[in-house]
Amino acid sequence: MRIVGEWINKFKKLLCALGEANETEKMIPIKGAHISGVSYRNIGDVGREFLYDVVSEGLKVRVHTTCNPGYTKEGEEDLQDRIYHNFIMLGCEESFTCTPYYLNRKIKCGDVLSWAESSAVVYANSVLGVRTNRESGITALASAILGYTPLYGLLRSEERRPWVRIKIKWRDIDEKKAGLLGYYIGEKIGRVPFIEGILLTEEEFKYLGAAIATASDISIVHVKGLTKEHKWASKYEMHTIEMKGEELREVEEKLSQTEGGEAVILGCPHLSFNELREIAEATSQIRRVKKRALLFTSRAVYSTALSMGYIEKLRRKGFEIYTDSCVMCKYVEELEEVYTNSVKAAFYLYNRMGIRSCLKSTREIIQEVLLG
Structure with a gap:
């Protein structure tokens, strides 16, 4: 228990330093956390070993906690799976997604959270009306384990x-x-x-x-x-x-750098159930799509769509469907040009992987590219 206490003290010092940097000593309880920086490509062996040490000492999260998806290159799958396993051992939900707001949770307007993943933070503060700052992966982890966060920033009405x-x-x-x-x-x-x-x-x-x-x-x-x-x-x-x-x-x-693409990438952020259903219905009258098409979503959304028959329909049309994965992954690393509806995807695919994008709406992609 001595070492467990040392880890707890380290996390407390981290949140105290975060509070001090934002001119507050007050801590406030949280209802949930979402952790980013779970990809092996981000945290590497140092981050993976740090997480293993935390898990080995028996620490658990105190609030409902979700995690971002990871992304790997060919040959790194085992390392990524170990990271996922350690988060599950900490008590995090077994679903790795950048859209935690689609999971079945009892979040209410005004609830205080500690969320990392910038796109989820914007959605949560705005559409759900919860209160969370844009945390780093490590501060979100600390808050998940301790159950509180410093009271500053978007947790205060005047900052919103x-x-x-x-x-x-x-x-x-x-x-x-x-x-x-x-x-x-x-x-x-x-x-x-x-x-x-x-x-x-x-x-x-x-x-x-x-x-x-x-x-x-x-x-x-x-x-x-x-x-x-x-x-x-x-x-x-x-x-x-x-x-x-x-x-x-x-x-x-600036962001739409090509007029064509070898494949279609949809799901940055992860697709909702409504989006999967609409894609399935819009392509229902064709035998197979005309272009390679990759869809990214969460386990929870995938499970719902599977139970209602949409996953089978999409796969029969030739769609590839992935869960627990960011769009920047081994499935796209050989591509040079893609179609996408996501400005975020276009930015990161080019700046992280050198993949150029042709930006179109979902409707345009389906009608002009997939249906031909």
């Missing part, structure tokens, strides 16, 4: 307010345009926005939030008619910017 009102002057929106808008706001505006003038679905917001987090450290977005705190947020005095759509062309030219 918007600073700029963005009036959208076009009506049509899809996953690609939502992502381009998010990236533009993050890169060019860089402050918490209040967006009005468009009707976003929760799936479309997922792509906006993932892109804004890719381009900036913004971790909450208010959208009129969609996000939990939009009525409260709308009352603040803000600088107003009107956007007519031309602003997105520069972002698209």
Whole structure:
């Protein structure tokens, strides 16, 4: 027990240092945690051995905890599986996904969490109305084990307010345009926005939030008619910017670097059940898709889609479906050009793997690429 106490003290010191850096000594209990940095490509042997040491001393998480997916190159599968196993031994849920908000959990508006994974943090703060800062993998792990986090940042109401009102002057929106808008706001505006003038679905917001987090450290977005705190947020005095759509062309030219692709990649962030169902229904009348198509989702969503027959339908059409995996993985490393609906995927596939993307909406990809 002496060594266990040493580990606990190390994690306490870590969170105290985090609080001190943000000018607070107060800690607040959390209802859940989500840990990033679980990929062998990120943490390497040092991180893997650290995690093994923590597990070996019998530590367990105190709150419901989920983890990000990993990504590996050929020959690293065993090392990644050991990392997954150690997180499960800590008591984390056996589902590795960047969309923990799709898992069956009792999260309520106002609950305090300690989540890493930038895209999930934006979604959680905005759509669910929970309160979480953008944690690192290690601080989220510490909070999961201790059951609390420092009270600062987006856990305080005054830090959640918007600073700029963005009036959208076009009506049509899809996953690609939502992502381009998010990236533009993050890169060019860089402050918490209040967006009005468009009707976003929760799936479309997922792509906006993932892109804004890719381009900036913004971790909450208010959208009129969609996000939990939009009525409260709308009352603040803000600088107003009107956007007519031309602003997105520069972002698209930067990130959409090719006019074609060898394969289709969908699922960054991981696909929802609704998205899997819509893809299955949209391709129901063809024998097989015309292009290699890879879909990435969580175990929980996969299980639901499997029970309702959609996974079998998709596989019969030629779709490859992966769980517990990021899109940056061994399944795509030989590709040079791909189609995707995700601005985040386009950014990281190129900057981490040198893969160029052709950005299109899901509907465009299905109609123009997969159906031919």
